[in-house]
Amino acid sequence: MATETLHAASREALAAAEKRLDEVLRSDADPATLGTELLAVVGLLTRETGLRRAVAEGSSDPAARKGLVRRLLTGKAAEPALAVLEAAVGERWSSPRELVDGLESLGRSALLTSAEKAGNLEAVEDELFRIARIVDGEPELERALSDQTAPPETKRRLVHDLFAGKADGVTLALVEQLVERRKGRGIGFGLDRLVKLAAQRRERSVAYVTSASELSADQRDQLAGKLRGIYGRPIALHVEVDPRLRGGLVVRVGDEVIDGSVAGQLEALRRRLAA
Incomplete structure (x- = not known):
């Protein structure tokens, strides 16, 4: 979830919850279990509309919202997950949906931390x-x-x-x-x-590359280096092969597409001739 899709109050709430998540992850908490339990709560709140509203009601007492979460989930989620959930529901969110979006972001972050720690x-x-x-x-x-x-x-x-x-x-x-x-x-x-x-x-941007043929390790390194020079940041290449291109590459980084394929060049030529 991109934080830019959240309203201002929810961005502040997510930042506070992320700080608590970082504190918990620096303890002995297992990030895979933590992430799995947070995402299980996301599923619960997605299904249970009344509960979602109750834990996100900004006009209610934050301590009451925290107490509700702990009463409902003690024995179903471990203490690290409960600590993060209490921090999240204790904040003021712009809407119940954005609280659930925030919890989803926290759960995904914990799972990715697990993968990172495992290499x-x-x-x-x-x-x-x-x-x-x-x-x-x-x-x-x-x-x-x-x-x-x-x-x-x-x-x-x-x-x-x-x-x-x-x-x-x-x-x-x-x-x-x-x-x-x-x-x-x-x-x-x-x-x-x-x-x-x-x-x-991994502090990288993503480049989706479609190639007419498999790229060697050297070719991937050269392409990543060129893209880093263009965009000024490290690039993670994800390559798929499509022989229909006939030759060359199509590279997509964000909304920008660089079409260096033979098929793309032929299509551009056809458009010019038809103009």
């Missing part, structure tokens, strides 16, 4: 990219995972059946939670957001 963050980022491309290339799968009428558990089970044993546990947890709480744009967009979150943890 798997780059692998998780790449797995998220590969899953995004699979979903992009299979319209029926994208529809099944985006179907808001389907039970969330059915969609989670589909993700597990497809990718369990082929992806890191953090990757699976992030994707399962994404399909459970899909909102706004489609699953492919959500997966790309997760890729960017992982890249940001």
Whole structure:
């Protein structure tokens, strides 16, 4: 979740909750368990409208909101998760939805911290990219995972059946939670957001590269170096092969597209001739 989508009060609330999360993560808390429990609460609040409103009601006593969370979740979530949840609901959010968005951000951050500590963050980022491309290339799968009428558990089970044993546990947890709480744009967009979150943890921007053929390690290094020179920051390359390009590359960084493919050049020539 991008903090720029939050209103001012919610940005301040999220910053305070992130500070508490950092404190908890510096203790002996297991970040994978913490992230999983926070995202489980996101699922609970998404389903339970009345509870969501109760814990986000800014006009109520913050101590009462904290007490409600602790009474409901003691025994269902460990103390580190309870500490972060109390900090979050004790703040003033612009809306109940933005509280849930904030908790989602905290849960994802904890899971990515787990991957980072295990030395798997780059692998998780790449797995998220590969899953995004699979979903992009299979319209029926994208529809099944985006179907808001389907039970969330059915969609989670589909993700597990497809990718369990082929992806890191953090990757699976992030994707399962994404399909459970899909909102706004489609699953492919959500997966790309997760890729960017992982890249940001490595202090990199993401370049999506489509190549007519496989790139060697040297070619990837050279391309990353050139893009770093253009954009002034480290770049995480995610490459897929599409022979239809006939040759060359198409590179997308944010909203900017650099089309150096043969197919792109031919299309540009056709447009000029038709003008």
